[in-house]
Amino acid sequence: MLTQRNRTIFLRITIAIFALVVLLLPGCKNLKQGRTGRQAKPPVVIFVIDTWRADHAGCYGYERNVTPNIDRWSQQATRFVTAHSPSSWTVPAMASMFTGVYPWSHGVVKAEISDASKVDYQPTLAEQFTTLAEAMKAAGYETFGVSGNYHLHEKYGMAQGFDHYTAFGFRTRDPVDLQIKDWLPKLQQLQRQGKPYFLFVLYFDPHHPYLPVEPFISQWRPDYDEDKLRELVGESFAKRAYAGDYDNDPKTLQIFKDLYDSEIAAADNSVGRWLKELPGIDDALVVVTADHGEAFADHQNMIHGTDLYNETVHVPLLVKFPGGEYAGKAPTHAVSTVDLYPTIADYTGASLPAYLEGQDLLAGLAKPDAKRYLFAETERAEQAHWRAVITTQEKWVMRASDKVQKFYNLLADPTEQRDLYVPEHEPSSKFYAVWVKHNRHKPLYEPGSAGEVTKELRDTLKELGYL
Numbered sequence: 001m002l003t004q005r006n007r008t009i010f011l012r013i014t015i016a017i018f019a020l021v022v023l024l025l026p027g028c029k030n031l032k033q034g035r036t037g038r039q040a041k042p043p044v045v046i047f048v049i050d051t052w053r054a055d056h057a058g059c060y061g062y063e064r065n066v067t068p069n070i071d072r073w074s075q076q077a078t079r080f081v082t083a084h085s086p087s088s089w090t091v092p093a094m095a096s097m098f099t100g101v102y103p104w105s106h107g108v109v110k111a112e113i114s115d116a117s118k119v120d121y122q123p124t125l126a127e128q129f130t131t132l133a134e135a136m137k138a139a140g141y142e143t144f145g146v147s148g149n150y151h152l153h154e155k156y157g158m159a160q161g162f163d164h165y166t167a168f169g170f171r172t173r174d175p176v177d178l179q180i181k182d183w184l185p186k187l188q189q190l191q192r193q194g195k196p197y198f199l200f201v202l203y204f205d206p207h208h209p210y211l212p213v214e215p216f217i218s219q220w221r222p223d224y225d226e227d228k229l230r231e232l233v234g235e236s237f238a239k240r241a242y243a244g245d246y247d248n249d250p251k252t253l254q255i256f257k258d259l260y261d262s263e264i265a266a267a268d269n270s271v272g273r274w275l276k277e278l279p280g281i282d283d284a285l286v287v288v289t290a291d292h293g294e295a296f297a298d299h300q301n302m303i304h305g306t307d308l309y310n311e312t313v314h315v316p317l318l319v320k321f322p323g324g325e326y327a328g329k330a331p332t333h334a335v336s337t338v339d340l341y342p343t344i345a346d347y348t349g350a351s352l353p354a355y356l357e358g359q360d361l362l363a364g365l366a367k368p369d370a371k372r373y374l375f376a377e378t379e380r381a382e383q384a385h386w387r388a389v390i391t392t393q394e395k396w397v398m399r400a401s402d403k404v405q406k407f408y409n410l411l412a413d414p415t416e417q418r419d420l421y422v423p424e425h426e427p428s429s430k431f432y433a434v435w436v437k438h439n440r441h442k443p444l445y446e447p448g449s450a451g452e453v454t455k456e457l458r459d460t461l462k463e464l465g466y467l
């Protein structure tokens with residue numbers, strides 16, 4: 001039995017312990033923020049190489065030496081073997097990376113381009129979203145973003161949260177590298193002051209038009225005729241490609257792949273440079289990935305955005321966590337680039353909006369969920385619209401217009417050659433039900449619109465049911 005005096009002491013001790021716990025709570029939070037890293041808030045750097053399919057990366061098994069810098073650096077990173085983009089083209093894929101939600105939730109799924117330098121129409125990402133850059137800024141980061149792809153221009157809502165931002169009009173690496181170089185003194189100053197920075201970089205290079213880049217192209221096409229190659233990928237390329245002119249022409253397809261590889265190598269060269277020169281990079285959280293892949297007629301389609309086969313949605317995803325955590329690991333469970341937002345926000349102690357649809361990659365590493373469903377969709381104006389449900393083992397796709405469905409066993413058939421779909425039977429019917437159940441049908445926040453919509457374009461978009 002406790003005496004009155006003992007009860008008082010007990011009560012005081014209880015109150016003291018409670019007070020101590022409350023006082024220590026922010027400290028506990030800081031510990032969580034720091035995880036095993038050397039800094040509570042390390043620099044965070046994301047490199048996206050546009051149109052870079054996973055099987056054209058050395059560290060993903062490509063026999064050609066196109067990414068020596070990234071391959072070397074990847075030893076320090078976690079290589080997610082089965083990473084998917086939530087779409088097969090830039091606009092929805094990047095809006096998803098920035099918001100941490102699937103395209104059905106942000107609604108930025110269409111755009112029209114009349115030539116290689118101008119976007120005629122593109123919805124704007126709704127301001128109500130707390131983008132990754134906004135979350136990082138709120139967490140005390142100074143935020144920098146540079147894109148060689150015009151689809152990420154600030155007028156389309158893609159610069160939300162960036163203190164410093166530039167999007168060039170479909171330009172290869174030089175202006176992007178010059179911009180980073182211009183920011184270097186500022187990044188160094190922040191690093192000296194112990195203030196964290198967040199840097200997002202997108203290289204447009206491997207996106208068509210495929211261009212010959214030296215010294216890389218001569219390594220695998222030593223006698224190339226530059227004028228002839230440039231003519232081949234000139235004005236008529238996209239039209240002929242979409243018309244199927246190259247689908248059964250392996251010789252020409254190989255030329256395109258050689259050019260494409262030379263541009264991947266050029267982007268790798270730039271990424272390699274910054275992986276050495278950025279201040280605090282050794283202690284940083286660094287991501288190297290792609291927005292989507294490239295088709296090269298693997299399934300009778302060219303370019304990207306026209307379907308959801310692996311060549312356009314399976315992307316390299318390398319994440320270097322500070323302190324060597326999970327360095328050199330190659331987990332095989334399926335993940336998505338929508339997972340980057342929760343992973344980075346959680347690691348750095350930034351806030352996580354409740355609506356996020358991605359999952360923390362670190363939590364997945366600790367406890368992989370091989371049965372997790374991932375989603376992808378593509379809805380470019382003139383091309384077929386597709387939906388996909390993907391797990392580590394299997395993949396279901398459906399063409400939205402006529403509900404043509406296909407089903408693949410990805411483990412046995414990673415290049416999706418044998419369609420196993422049986423109408424109204426498991427497992428396809430189960431995947432269809434999963435799609436119906438998860439699909440939001442209406443964006444969380446409606447996108448706005450930007451760009452000049454001509455009468456002709458408006459009529460076409462109306463015809464297609466977009467307006």
Ligand SMILES: [Zn+2]
Nearest residue numbers: 050051090291
């Ligand atoms: Zn892209």
